[in-house]
Amino acid sequence: MSVAAQGELQLPRTRATQWAAPLASVCALLIVAAVAEIVLDGALGHSVLIPKSPQIAGWLTGIGERLGYRVFLIALIAATVGYAGLVAFGRSVSKRWAIALLATLHAIVFVGPILLSTDVFSYIDYARLGVLHGLNPYTHGPIAAPHDAVYHYVGQDWKKVDTAYGPLYTLLSYPFGLLGVSGGLWGMKVLATLASAITLVLTWRCARARELDPVVAVLLVGANPLYVIYGLGGAHNDLIMLALMMGAVALTFAGRDAPAAASVIAGALVKATVAVLLPFMLVARRSRGLLLGAIGALALGVVVAYAVFGVDGVNIVAALNRDAAFVSSDSFATEIAHLFGKPGVFPIDHDLLKVALVVIILHLLWRTWRGYDWVAASGWALLAISVTSTWLLAWYILWPLPLAVIARDRRLLVATLVIQALFVVHQMTPLLAPVA
Amino acid sequence: MSAPESAFERRLRRLPPSFRPRERELPGSGRQWRIETAVLILVGLLLTIAVVNDVVLGTHVNHRLSADLRTWRAYTGHDYKNVSTEQDVLHFTTVDVVCGNTVPGPPKERTQICLQMSGPVSGGRRKIAGGWYVGPKHEDLRRYRYGCFGTPKAKGDCSR
Numbered sequence: 001m002s003v004a005a006q007g008e009l010q011l012p013r014t015r016a017t018q019w020a021a022p023l024a025s026v027c028a029l030l031i032v033a034a035v036a037e038i039v040l041d042g043a044l045g046h047s048v049l050i051p052k053s054p055q056i057a058g059w060l061t062g063i064g065e066r067l068g069y070r071v072f073l074i075a076l077i078a079a080t081v082g083y084a085g086l087v088a089f090g091r092s093v094s095k096r097w098a099i100a101l102l103a104t105l106h107a108i109v110f111v112g113p114i115l116l117s118t119d120v121f122s123y124i125d126y127a128r129l130g131v132l133h134g135l136n137p138y139t140h141g142p143i144a145a146p147h148d149a150v151y152h153y154v155g156q157d158w159k160k161v162d163t164a165y166g167p168l169y170t171l172l173s174y175p176f177g178l179l180g181v182s183g184g185l186w187g188m189k190v191l192a193t194l195a196s197a198i199t200l201v202l203t204w205r206c207a208r209a210r211e212l213d214p215v216v217a218v219l220l221v222g223a224n225p226l227y228v229i230y231g232l233g234g235a236h237n238d239l240i241m242l243a244l245m246m247g248a249v250a251l252t253f254a255g256r257d258a259p260a261a262a263s264v265i266a267g268a269l270v271k272a273t274v275a276v277l278l279p280f281m282l283v284a285r286r287s288r289g290l291l292l293g294a295i296g297a298l299a300l301g302v303v304v305a306y307a308v309f310g311v312d313g314v315n316i317v318a319a320l321n322r323d324a325a326f327v328s329s330d331s332f333a334t335e336i337a338h339l340f341g342k343p344g345v346f347p348i349d350h351d352l353l354k355v356a357l358v359v360i361i362l363h364l365l366w367r368t369w370r371g372y373d374w375v376a377a378s379g380w381a382l383l384a385i386s387v388t389s390t391w392l393l394a395w396y397i398l399w400p401l402p403l404a405v406i407a408r409d410r411r412l413l414v415a416t417l418v419i420q421a422l423f424v425v426h427q428m429t430p431l432l433a434p435v436a
Numbered sequence: 437m438s439a440p441e442s443a444f445e446r447r448l449r450r451l452p453p454s455f456r457p458r459e460r461e462l463p464g465s466g467r468q469w470r471i472e473t474a475v476l477i478l479v480g481l482l483l484t485i486a487v488v489n490d491v492v493l494g495t496h497v498n499h500r501l502s503a504d505l506r507t508w509r510a511y512t513g514h515d516y517k518n519v520s521t522e523q524d525v526l527h528f529t530t531v532d533v534v535c536g537n538t539v540p541g542p543p544k545e546r547t548q549i550c551l552q553m554s555g556p557v558s559g560g561r562r563k564i565a566g567g568w569y570v571g572p573k574h575e576d577l578r579r580y581r582y583g584c585f586g587t588p589k590a591k592g593d594c595s596r
Contacts (some may be wrong), residue, residue, distance in 0.1 A: 335486040338493055343528050411476065411486030418480055422487045429494035
């Protein structure tokens, strides 16, 4: 190759490097502006996108306008475009700027109202059932205390439903039941923000341990629009599960197998899904410490759960089976059913999806046995769970994300982001033909 | 690793080579990687088509429901906000039923008029095939319907 030809090839690269930092800044600003728009408009309440809630963000009212579908979806698209840019130019972002961006996004969401989900009110209601009404949330739904101050805010579909969350989470939430509805809400927001911060710190550490760019890794997780708007915005307990999951990965990387297994079990006692990591860890590490750590933590968890909640507190399988039968319009199963001219998902489809999931997990376990990256295999398993679930919510497709950014198989990250992008595209219907 | 684990490892070494665990994948021809990638791309394509199809479907439904509401308001002369629309989710037809109060009041607290809409959207409205009335504080169930007119009358959709 001639010198001139080499120069021609290098020129665009130099230009790209020069433009990368300013473009990344523009993308970061776009995400911040989009999230701020949603929060400020949402603070006004009276929107189908904002659940009925005590006025915790009252001081923000008057700045924005009532949040409608159109504005929300445009902001979601803007945040997604900004995020795509950040994925492309993330390498040019400095550590300091990345931390500043993530702190800003967390702060904006923290001061705002609860976004897009009533789940947090269910968390508080279950806690109040236990600490104020002396009822077991594993045998009683919110309807057991209809005069409770938080009952009014619980989602209609969940008023008769017992808790499906793990006993560790239920115990963790009990103190928040004593703080009143607003106090409990702020407590849940603090918990979600703290869990998110821990997840990001651990993602950073894991990326460094794998000699990946930690700045890009945390930006991919912490600036993700679904993570910020849906996950943090709704103060979902999935963030606690993710923190414990990343704790397990970080401990495994440090060679501390027993605490790593205990961390996975703790995560599963918050939300059972994360238990899927354990077989991959066992197959990859084949360590006695891991097995003993898991058995010890599980035994402790079961004893405590049984002592506090009785047999219903340890029967997580029943709750999982119940939830597996739910169907949401955003699930890929429903969309495929529509594609083939069916009105929705039938019981046979549930069975087929379960078989597909088992086949995928067995294949991944075999691959892990033969040397495939167990972190990637765990991420694929979590992605498969969310894609084959008939009850898909935005925060479920966040589960594989922290693993995807540190996995040795880059296909996992691409697949996770594609699935998230498809979820965002599916939300766009109201933008295309608004209802009068 | 501790002594019992070594025994476990020794037992694993007795397995045929193709079943033994590995610390790292062997750098091979990448055939498995290519097959997996091809499957992933196919699954991705299926999901993309399903999502786009659902968005288009949803857009058409929204367009239709918009026209239903406009038609109901034009027919009754009431510009009510709380008008309920029901789709035929059982047979997946485009026949919708739109119900709303005949006189001002809270939703379903007054006598309701339900109109059955069918056909394509034309000029932002749809054809009214007929309808019926439902008493106050009642859901639109066959046993509460009366005064059927148009197609529903011919099909005997009213109990009275």
